[in-house]
Amino acid sequence: MASQSITTTLTLPSKICSKAQFGFSSKPLFFKVVSAFQTKSCVAIRAMGSSASSSSHNSDSSSQDAGKMDYSSTSDAEWKKKLSGEQYYVTRQKGTERAFTGEYWNTKTPGTYHCICCDTPLYESSTKFDSGTGWPSYYEPIGNNVKSKLDLSIIFMPRQEVLCATCGAHLGHVFDDGPPPTGKRHCINSASLKLKPK
Numbered sequence: 001m002a003s004q005s006i007t008t009t010l011t012l013p014s015k016i017c018s019k020a021q022f023g024f025s026s027k028p029l030f031f032k033v034v035s036a037f038q039t040k041s042c043v044a045i046r047a048m049g050s051s052a053s054s055s056s057h058n059s060d061s062s063s064q065d066a067g068k069m070d071y072s073s074t075s076d077a078e079w080k081k082k083l084s085g086e087q088y089y090v091t092r093q094k095g096t097e098r099a100f101t102g103e104y105w106n107t108k109t110p111g112t113y114h115c116i117c118c119d120t121p122l123y124e125s126s127t128k129f130d131s132g133t134g135w136p137s138y139y140e141p142i143g144n145n146v147k148s149k150l151d152l153s154i155i156f157m158p159r160q161e162v163l164c165a166t167c168g169a170h171l172g173h174v175f176d177d178g179p180p181p182t183g184k185r186h187c188i189n190s191a192s193l194k195l196k197p198k
């Protein structure tokens with residue numbers, strides 16, 4: 001069984017393995033998952049040189065604004081229908097796109113980056129900076145529209161995951177090696193964003 005071999009060959013934390021097993025039965029997708037995990041390891045190495053965001057940073061803060069639509073009951077099947085394969089993998093399965101391959105890593109167009117899932121405005125282009133990582137990077141989100149959560153999916157490498165506060169979409173991670181004025185680096189997957197030019 002393919003899912004069995006994922007567990008044995010990758011020796012990933014069981015939390016990830018069960019995620020990887022979910023919904024992936026065909027062979028091409030299996031390999032896609034494996035290569036995605038390899039990418040994730042590279043991210044870990046890259047981020048290793050810098051300090052991961054401290055746990056005091058807004059951990060598990062619930063910043064959902066009142067009056068916003070409730071996406072908690074939206075099923076996986078519904079998200080799958082609404083999103084492309086890559087968008088679904090990144091936002092709903094906490095995947096990571098390969099560096100320098102996403103739509104926005106080098107984009108300088110003025111505008112607002114919205115959540116691909118629920119259209120909430122997440123980042124202004126004015127806070128985007130060239131991090132050299134191959135992922136779109138921002139030093140500040142819009143208001144409380146993103147939230148962060150401790151991510152222990154890589155052993156010995158605690159990170160702060162960044163999620164859309166409205167729909168819970170996985171966006172990327174936040175680190176403490178960003179530029180002024182915040183010193184934060186929101187390292188975000190292009191696949192989770194939709195740029196609306198000004």
Ligand SMILES: [Zn+2]
Pocket residue numbers: 115116117118119120164165166167168169
């Ligand atoms: Zn969202």
